[in-house]
Amino acid sequence: MKTKQLIVANWKMNPRTPKEARALFQSTKRTAGHLTKVQTVVCPPAVFLGLFSPLVSRNCFLGAQDMFWEKEGAYTGKISPAQLHALNVSYVILGHSEERALGETNEDIQKKIRAAFEYRLNAILCIGEKERDHEGHYLSFLKEQIKKSLGKIPGKELGRLIIAYEPIWAIGALAKKADTPRALLEIVIFIRKVLSDMYDKSIAFQISILYGGSVNAQNAEAFLKDGGVNGLLVGRASLDTKEFTEILKITKQIK
Numbered sequence: 660m661k662t663k664q665l666i667v668a669n670w671k672m673n674p675r676t677p678k679e680a681r682a683l684f685q686s687t688k689r690t691a692g693h694l695t696k697v698q699t700v701v702c703p704p705a706v707f708l709g710l711f712s713p714l715v716s717r718n719c720f721l722g723a724q725d726m727f728w729e730k731e732g733a734y735t736g737k738i739s740p741a742q743l744h745a746l747n748v749s750y751v752i753l754g755h756s757e758e759r760a761l762g763e764t765n766e767d768i769q770k771k772i773r774a775a776f777e778y779r780l781n782a783i784l785c786i787g788e789k790e791r792d793h794e795g796h797y798l799s800f801l802k803e804q805i806k807k808s809l810g811k812i813p814g815k816e817l818g819r820l821i822i823a824y825e826p827i828w829a830i831g832a833l834a835k836k837a838d839t840p841r842a843l844l845e846i847v848i849f850i851r852k853v854l855s856d857m858y859d860k861s862i863a864f865q866i867s868i869l870y871g872g873s874v875n876a877q878n879a880e881a882f883l884k885d886g887g888v889n890g891l892l893v894g895r896a897s898l899d900t901k902e903f904t905e906i907l908k909i910t911k912q913i914k
């Protein structure tokens with residue numbers, strides 16, 4: 660497990676213009692530059708990656724929101740890990756629930772994770788249930804997502820894996836609410852137990868776990884302090900310069 664807190668900005672399909680995107684990136688980079696204890700990763704839409712590629716700095720990295728598993732060829736509309744690597748991109752979000760909703764399977768995600776590692780990209784594997792039922796079926800669901808997405812990838816290759824727990828009911832503008840730090844902590848323990856059973860304890864503890872879903876400047880501190888996570892995956896709040904700057908500053912104070 661890395662000692663720095665990891666804050667990932669998922670801009671999704673925003674903003675509309677390169678001008679707005681550049682202003683947002685520059686402002687995030689300015690704050691991130693002062694925060695040596697925080698690792699900030701900005702994941703803009705792929706069309707902006709080339710713009711920001713020369714601007715990557717020591718504390719402010721570039722991530723993609725998805726990629727394909729092949730490195731080149733006749734795959735219309737796809738982006739390859741080799742292309743991301745060539746653009747100074749060092750992280751890639753994989754298995755986001757919005758991609759899964761469009762048909763991406765755990766098996767696809769596994770191929771993408773393997774391909775990401777081949778190009779030295781840090782893979783942020785997103786998992787999360789639609790509903791949190793009282794019987795605990797959601798835990799079996801999470802376990803299956805982890806097992807099938809990692810499949811037969813050997814433990815020694817997981818040095819660049821990060822898991823983002825993002826309950827679907829807590830994501831986006833239609834979200835009912837964010838998770839609670841207490842429930843999150845139990846899930847983080849559960850995820851480490853699953854990893855420990857699949858691999859071993861040291862591998863389970865070496866993998867960083869993030870929380871995502873309605874994170875904002877009001878709840879960030881509680882998640883980081885009491886949720887047992889190593890960082891946050893931030894959607895909407897990463898598009899608001901003031902709010903995101905605040906989240907980064909809060910993260911800096913976490914011991």
Ligand code: PGA
Nearest residue numbers: 830831872873893894895
């Ligand atoms: P949100 O999105 O912070 O807007 O809820 C998080 C995500 O989907 O990664």
